[in-house]
Structure formats: structure tokens, C-alpha cells
Amino acid sequence: MSSEKKNIVVLGAGFAGVEFCKSFNAPGCEVTLVDRQNHHLFQPLIYQVATTGMSDSAVAVPVRKIFKDRSDIRVLKGEVTQVALTEKKVVLDDSNELPFDYLVIATGAKTSYFGKDQWAEHAPGMKSLDEANHLRNTVLSNFEKAELETDPVEKEKLLTIALVGGGPTGVELAGAFSEYINQVASSDYSTFGPKDVKIILIEAMARVLPPFTEENSARALKQLQQLGVDVRLNHMVKNIEPGILHFEDSKIESKNIFWTAGVGPGKWTSKLGVDTDRAGRIVVATDCSLPGHKNVFAIGDVAAMTDVVETRVPGVAPAAVQMGQFTAKLIAAEVSNPASRDNAPGFKYFDKGAMAIIGKGKAVLQTGSKKLQFGGPLAWLGWLTVHVLYLAGGKNKSGAILTWMYSYLFNKRGNRLITGQDETFSHKWEG
Numbered sequence: 001m002s003s004e005k006k007n008i009v010v011l012g013a014g015f016a017g018v019e020f021c022k023s024f025n026a027p028g029c030e031v032t033l034v035d036r037q038n039h040h041l042f043q044p045l046i047y048q049v050a051t052t053g054m055s056d057s058a059v060a061v062p063v064r065k066i067f068k069d070r071s072d073i074r075v076l077k078g079e080v081t082q083v084a085l086t087e088k089k090v091v092l093d094d095s096n097e098l099p100f101d102y103l104v105i106a107t108g109a110k111t112s113y114f115g116k117d118q119w120a121e122h123a124p125g126m127k128s129l130d131e132a133n134h135l136r137n138t139v140l141s142n143f144e145k146a147e148l149e150t151d152p153v154e155k156e157k158l159l160t161i162a163l164v165g166g167g168p169t170g171v172e173l174a175g176a177f178s179e180y181i182n183q184v185a186s187s188d189y190s191t192f193g194p195k196d197v198k199i200i201l202i203e204a205m206a207r208v209l210p211p212f213t214e215e216n217s218a219r220a221l222k223q224l225q226q227l228g229v230d231v232r233l234n235h236m237v238k239n240i241e242p243g244i245l246h247f248e249d250s251k252i253e254s255k256n257i258f259w260t261a262g263v264g265p266g267k268w269t270s271k272l273g274v275d276t277d278r279a280g281r282i283v284v285a286t287d288c289s290l291p292g293h294k295n296v297f298a299i300g301d302v303a304a305m306t307d308v309v310e311t312r313v314p315g316v317a318p319a320a321v322q323m324g325q326f327t328a329k330l331i332a333a334e335v336s337n338p339a340s341r342d343n344a345p346g347f348k349y350f351d352k353g354a355m356a357i358i359g360k361g362k363a364v365l366q367t368g369s370k371k372l373q374f375g376g377p378l379a380w381l382g383w384l385t386v387h388v389l390y391l392a393g394g395k396n397k398s399g400a401i402l403t404w405m406y407s408y409l410f411n412k413r414g415n416r417l418i419t420g421q422d423e424t425f426s427h428k429w430e431g
Helices: 015-023 043-050 117-121 129-148 152-158 168-188 214-226 267-271 317-336 338-343 377-393 398-409
Strands: 006-011 029-035 039-041 060-062 073-077 080-084 089-092 097-099 102-105 160-164 198-202 230-232 239-241 244-246 251-253 256-259 293-298 354-359 362-366 373-375
Touching (some): 006 097, 015 317, 043 168, 080 267, 129 168, 160 168, 160 251, 168 198, 168 214, 168 354, 214 230, 214 373, 317 338, 354 377, 362 377, 373 377
Parallel strands (some): 006 102, 029 073, 102 293, 160 198, 160 256, 198 230
Antiparallel strands (some): 039 060, 089 097, 244 251, 354 362
């Protein structure tokens, strides 16, 4: 191995980027991890923050804390303004330049409005802690207004929650809001009750949870309806105005409209000068590298990939983790022995299955082969176990885990704070 130190720059501290750094181990290398936030977010539980079930610190951990014992990893908080592949450098918003021998792009996904970015102002998404807190603040603030509102029409708008998108995020939000309203809001307010609050879940396709089997989609629909969620299938949004969702021949008026329908990479990927798919994700080879740039890799949600057995790799956390581990081992091996790359095996995705929670005792679960699929209390226990293990595995404070389990099992939703009223929330776009 050459005595010259190798610089590995990693963009993004999501599941893919953090897992890469955890797995990477090669002497004579320095890893620089860059993210616009100072924390790693456990994305699957962010909806709990939005629906008063958990605090920010329970689902996020400072990146520096994760790597405090790794002297070979430098953590930087910054915004990437330019990636120069030929010059092998990354430029940050403070004009600092980071030269690299290897670049790992793991910037994840942002909320996608399918070309209708103007809708973001009227229907914010939920991909960050700021957005989750904004969602919670909006609903709780409107409930406070509804407590005083005497106009029944206006009160109905304040008490209607409309979620656009029937995928896992929309389903989990709808179920969690229903539980909050039935368990807590019924005693918090005096001029309205659970029956006055409407939760509407809108899906453009013929069933909720489209990535799941038809059987599990049907189970999820039934469980949502049992919780009182108004599920509207085959409803394609045509336009969004302040407080109004427009469809082909109908509309929904609500002061609480949120977008859970789609995700995509940041707009900056189109500026790299490499191939991207229709969604803007970077097309990569079976070893996660960019064609024509063997020292540059894209992993996680930002990558469009078909693995060595021609499986389309989905944009889910387990896939991002596996890609991070694979790429770390590949680069470490090449640093030690440049010839190892010639015979290195390509990436093969292992589908561990999927699960979605609808409410306490209500969930759906299926294995990767789809041979095993079920719903109800057993699926819920499986979901609970997996997520607690993920949190514990991330060393995200046993106290936070116990607090969450106590509040969840015994209906003690303590995060009912309305914050940020001294500042105007602005939806920030990357691009």
C-alpha cells in the first residue's frame, strides 16, 4: 500500500453515510463526513415526533457523538455547493474545499412534489426534524384555535387533518394522529372531542401501502378504518391552494394539509454531469460506483441501482445500511490492495422484508420473500422489537427508549409543546 494518506469524503449522515463510516477501517486514511445537520436522524420514527409521541432527542443523535472515539473520522457541518468530479474536490458553502481520493455520495432523499414544487408552501413534507416539529406545531396550534372558534365551518377546517400519500409515512401518521386524538385530545379540550376531528388519508392508487402485498394493503386499510381514518383511494391531487386540496371533481378544505406522497434526491444531482434516472437519482454500477468515475460512489436513497442478480434496490433504510457496509469494505480493500477491485463481487441486496405500524396492536409485516405476511398484534410486536433494537443498536440512550415505551404503552404523550413561535418557519430547498 502507498504511504500517502488517502482522503475519503462522505456526503450525508443518514443511514448510508453513517454506516459507511462505522464499517470503514483502513490504515493510512482520513474520512471526512459532511452533513448540513449536526445529527443523524432515525427516519422511521420521525412521525412519532410529529404526533407528540417522542422528543427530538429520542430519534436523533449528534453525529460527533457517534464518532467521538474514531480519530480517523472528521465531522463537518456544512452545505455542499459544488462537487467537481474531475478535479476531485468538494466545495462547501463557506468556500472551504475538500480534496478527495474517494467520494461517497449518501445525501439521501428529500420530499418530492413530482414537478409541482410550488405545492410545498401549502402542503409541507416530513423528512427532517424541523418539518416534523412544524407539523406538530401546526396541528396543535390549530386545535388551540378550534377551542375558541364559534364558526362551525371554520372550526371544521381547523379540526381536519389531510395527509396526501398512502405509503408507510402517510399510514403511520394517520394511525398515530388517530390514537393521539382518541387517547389524549379527548381530555385536553372542552369544546370538541374525537368525533369532531377528521383524519383524511388520500392515495392516488387503488390501495394503501402500494409496495406491500395486496393482502397486507387490505389489512392496513381495515385497521385504519377501525381507527376512524377516512381513507380515500384513487384520488389524484390536481392542485393545492392555501387550505384547499383540489381533485378532479371534489375538494378538501383543511388547515392541516401535509405531503407524504413521494421522495426524491436533491436537485444538485443533475449538476454532476452523470446519468440520473427519471426521479433524479444517480445511476450507479453494481459496485455502487459512478460509471466513468471508479473512485466516486453513490449509496442509499440518492442512488438508482440494479444489483448483481438484477434486483432493483429500493430506497429503504436496510438497503442504505447494506450499501454503506459494502462500499466501506470495497474501498478499504482497494486501498490495501489496488488489484482487489478487479475481482471484487458486486453488491447484492438482501431483502429483510417490510413493516408498517397503524396503531397500538395494529401493524402489517411481511418477509422479503413475501411467503410470510400478517397483521395485527403479532406484527405490531415485531415492529416494536425491531425499532427498539435499532434505537439500542444506535446507542440512542436507554433512557429515551424506556421513556418512549412507557409513553407509548400507557398513552402518556408528553411532547405536546408548541415551539418556534418566535420565528417564522420557512421551507428550505436544496438545489
